[in-house]
Amino acid sequence: MNQRTVKKLVEPISKTVKGFKRSEVECLIRLFHSLVGRTGWKSGNTGLDRNKFRGILHNIFGMTDDILMNRVFSAFDKDNDNYINAKEWVKGLSVFLRGTFEEKLKFCFEVYYLNGDGYISREEIFDMLKNSLYQSSEEENDEGVKELVDITIKKMDYDNDGKISFADFEKAVREDRLLLEVFGPCLPETQLCCPRHKPVN
CATH class of the missing domain: 1.10.238.10 (EF-hand)
Structure with missing residues (x-):
């Protein structure tokens, strides 16, 4: 170029x-x-x-x-x-x-609602958590993940509709910033370096 x-x-x-x-x-x-x-x-x-x-x-x-x-x-x-x-x-x-923080909040939410409907559903939470947890036995793992899903919905679903909207997600993350990447890491920890320049991060 x-x-x-x-x-x-x-x-x-x-x-x-x-x-x-x-x-x-x-x-x-x-x-x-x-x-x-x-x-x-x-x-x-x-x-x-x-x-x-x-x-x-x-x-x-x-x-x-x-x-x-x-x-x-x-x-x-x-x-x-x-x-x-x-x-x-x-x-x-x-x-x-x-x-x-606001941009990262929107970015993480966009990453987490998998089917594009603007909500993070119970099934999506299950899939993301199951995928990110170590699996010992399939049945044992599924039960543990279901419990985690229930805890997450209880903590983050403020309007009690069984799914997490952006408003729910934002409120939960503002109360506890550790919840920003609650469903798995989607932001980098590593620096990206440009040749002849300082690190970009």
Whole structure:
């Protein structure tokens, strides 16, 4: 990717992103280009597909939960075209790495409601918790997870409708910030470094 193309992308993206300086946006666009690779650009694919993005989540950020990695991909892929473009990459990372508490709250909720209906259902909580807990025996594990689901619903479902809305989630997390990633880690702990720049996180 030549310098002019990079500069053309940096300007409009920098205006929409609060978390990064202009030089960091440029660095992230260059990183994006190197991750997509020459073959991607030649084939007309100008984005990161799900598998490549999951590889980044796993290798750089240490994520291992398949369900959550897929949901993080969907939270980044705002236009739902199954590719993360340069703008989605930078905007997603700005929340992912440097987002305000409110931005991270919305991001985590978006990751956790799996079917896109705007609620975290009892079944979704069960699937996420089951997936993230060590399994000794299937039956024993399912019973333990069901108990955890009941406790979670009791603690977070303020309007008692059997599911967690954003208002429920926000209220619970504001009362206890440890609940932000209650259904599994979907925010990074690792720093992302740009070549010739300081760490991005």
